[in-house]
Amino acid sequence: MKTVIGTDIKKAALLLASGSVVAFPTETVYGLGANALDASAVAKIYIAKGRPSDNPLIVHIASRKDVSKLASSVPVLAKKLMDKFWPGPLTIILKKRPIVPLITTGGLDTVAIRMPSNEIALALIKAAGVPIAAPSANLSGKPSPTCAEHVIADMTGRIPMIISGGSCSIGLESTVIDMSSDVPTLLRPGQVSLEELRMVIGKVRVSSNVYGVKRKIVTVRSPGMKYKHYSPDATVVVVVGPKSKVESKIKSLLKSYSSKRISVVGFHKYDSYSSYVCKDSAEMAHVVFEKFREADSSGVDIVIVEGVSNKGIGLALMNRIKKAATEIIEL
Ligand code: TXA
Numbered sequence: 001m002k003t004v005i006g007t008d009i010k011k012a013a014l015l016l017a018s019g020s021v022v023a024f025p026t027e028t029v030y031g032l033g034a035n036a037l038d039a040s041a042v043a044k045i046y047i048a049k050g051r052p053s054d055n056p057l058i059v060h061i062a063s064r065k066d067v068s069k070l071a072s073s074v075p076v077l078a079k080k081l082m083d084k085f086w087p088g089p090l091t092i093i094l095k096k097r098p099i100v101p102l103i104t105t106g107g108l109d110t111v112a113i114r115m116p117s118n119e120i121a122l123a124l125i126k127a128a129g130v131p132i133a134a135p136s137a138n139l140s141g142k143p144s145p146t147c148a149e150h151v152i153a154d155m156t157g158r159i160p161m162i163i164s165g166g167s168c169s170i171g172l173e174s175t176v177i178d179m180s181s182d183v184p185t186l187l188r189p190g191q192v193s194l195e196e197l198r199m200v201i202g203k204v205r206v207s208s209n210v211y212g213v214k215r216k217i218v219t220v221r222s223p224g225m226k227y228k229h230y231s232p233d234a235t236v237v238v239v240v241g242p243k244s245k246v247e248s249k250i251k252s253l254l255k256s257y258s259s260k261r262i263s264v265v266g267f268h269k270y271d272s273y274s275s276y277v278c279k280d281s282a283e284m285a286h287v288v289f290e291k292f293r294e295a296d297s298s299g300v301d302i303v304i305v306e307g308v309s310n311k312g313i314g315l316a317l318m319n320r321i322k323k324a325a326t327e328i329i330e331l
């Protein structure tokens with residue numbers, strides 16, 4: 001299949017409206033979109049990604065009016081979250097209406113809805129005139145794409161069009177909160193933090209896998225969590241603890257692994273094959289998936305990442321890093 005790479009939103013919207021798959025930028029990561037209400041269009045997303053079809057997708061909308069078309073009931077607290085955080089990196093799970101096909105929701109009776117805060121995404125959804133189901137636009141097993149080049153690397157030849165829209169401002173996938181049952185439950189942390197969610201709606205339960213604890217999952221509430229997540233071919237080592245201790249631990253690791261090609265992603269400059277210095281957690285969130293892709297393409301043996309605290313976006317960052325990690329060193 002020939003893949004057009006460009007910025008023509010009208011053309012992309014026509015493709016979506018006619019049942020094709022288009023990759024587009026959002027403020028979190030690039031999405032691989034199709035008409036959420038068209039089962040055969042959604043099936044093409046799973047094929048393009050090489051992803052199991054019981055993993056539910058997020059439905060992207062451009063207008064609040066669409067919520068009640070997709071969801072059978074919208075609790076007051078869910079409305080409060082929409083008022084505060086939409087458009088933005090928050091996905092809200094609600095009971096679905098029959099109009100949403102089961103292939104979109106991975107067979108669940110709930111639907112995940114999000115209004116992205118990216119002008120290209122919003123213009124595209126409006127022009128297509130339908131809600132757009134979209135997982136991250138990576139091949140299954142690769143990190144989420146945070147710029148058009150990542151999507152081009154994974155999706156060329158697999159879909160008819162990729163909208164190039166620069167680098168995603170956040171770089172980690174949206175926060176996912178389940179508002180379909182009595183107690184709001186955080187299923188995936190993101191830029192909209194747990195602290196902010198609690199400030200707006202009070203009690204929020206946190207799903208056990210958010211902290212990256214490797215325990216046996218008995219009931220899977222967010223099916224995306226049960227699949228092995230991306231980790232680079234390189235070994236990922238995370239070092240967590242007080243700043244000064246982390247710094248000296250990393251220096252001693254570098255000495256003991258001196259025969260290896262090591263890349264460090266942290267907050268200090270280290271004497272290693274490559275050392276990326278982030279100014280804060282937000283910048284690390286912005287670059288971490290890209291650094292993992294780079295490690296794979298440049299034959300790095302070990303990626304050492306400086307851990308951060310679980311505050312704010314730190315919870316999301318540590319969740320993604322721990323998923324990729326072979327070893328977590330806590331000091
Ligand atoms: O930032 C994002 O959310 C990006 C952009 C493209 O919007 N999308 C994204 O989609 O990260 P994906 O498919 O990679 O992740 C969707 C997550 C998965 O963990 C999935 O299990 C969960 O949302 N999810 C979707 N629908 C659900 C539902 N009905 N119940 C529970 N979890 C759900």
Ligand code: MG
Pocket residue numbers: 135136144
């Ligand atoms: Mg994904």
